[in-house]
Amino acid sequence: DIQMTQSPSTLSASVGDRVTISCRASQSISSWLAWYQQEPGKAPKLLIYKASSLESGVPSRFSGSGSGTEFTLTISSLQPDDFATYYCQQYNSYSPLTFGGGTKVEIK
Amino acid sequence: QVHLVQSGAEVKKPGASMKVSCKVSGNTLSELSMHWVRQAPGKGLEWMGSFDPEDGEEGETIYAQKFQGRVTMTEDTSTDTAYMELSSLRSEDTAVYYCATGSLGYFHYWGQGTLVTVSS
Numbered sequence: 001d002i003q004m005t006q007s008p009s010t011l012s013a014s015v016g017d018r019v020t021i022s023c024r025a026s027q028s029i030s031s032w033l034a035w036y037q038q039e040p041g042k043a044p045k046l047l048i049y050k051a052s053s054l055e056s057g058v059p060s061r062f063s064g065s066g067s068g069t070e071f072t073l074t075i076s077s078l079q080p081d082d083f084a085t086y087y088c089q090q091y092n093s094y095s096p097l098t099f100g101g102g103t104k105v106e107i108k
Numbered sequence: 109q110v111h112l113v114q115s116g117a118e119v120k121k122p123g124a125s126m127k128v129s130c131k132v133s134g135n136t137l138s139e140l141s142m143h144w145v146r147q148a149p150g151k152g153l154e155w156m157g158s159f160d161p162e163d164g165e166e167g168e169t170i171y172a173q174k175f176q177g178r179v180t181m182t183e184d185t186s187t188d189t190a191y192m193e194l195s196s197l198r199s200e201d202t203a204v205y206y207c208a209t210g211s212l213g214y215f216h217y218w219g220q221g222t223l224v225t226v227s228s
Contacts, residue, residue, distance in 0.1 A: 043218035091213030
């Protein structure tokens with residue numbers, strides 16, 4: 001299995017802050033990485049696919065970068081709606097598809 | 109715009125089976141690759157498997173090894189409804205179960221989730 005490790009697990013930030021979340025794969029996954037946002041009690045929402053492609057309708061303050069084993073999700077200026085949990089997911093291999101453990105972005 | 113609507117919450121006893129449905133609108137099920145993902149209370153997301161349509165009547169299922177032998181994913185294209193059945197339930201299977209669809213193994217669209225509680 002390809003293990004996905006996110007850091008930090010929790011992040012405290014204020015509105016307007018620039019936020020960076022890291023995701024590391026246990027082996028190279030090229031650019032086959034997606035990022036999701038999940039609010040409490042709701043289904044995840046796709047933000048980024050293919051490491052850096054912004055899903056339609058997602059604000060441009062979200063961006064993704066990286067390839068191989070190291071990836072980053074950046075929120076350029078944190079907004080009140082952005083306090084949520086974020087997950088990365090690799091889709092290089094279906095054996096199995098795997099998610100990171102999540103990063104909870106909290107209000108500082 | 110694809111819309112996925114799942115069946116309601118269930119309570120099951122250990123050893124029983126569960127079957128969650130996921131009805132598709134906005135597209136036909138035969139055009140979609142349907143996946144199932146679960147999330148235990150307070151935990152992260154876990155992929156269970158997928159059902160891919162193929163030419164002809166038979167689709168292809170891919171199950172995570174962890175669930176092999178306990179999970180069955182099926183589809184009824186006449187009603188555009190996907191199903192996920194999990195047998196031999198134990199307390200650790202208590203989770204919200206999501207159906208989700210996407211073209212390459214990531215998920216554009218998600219159902220609202222179905223809470224299944226396994227308790228004696």
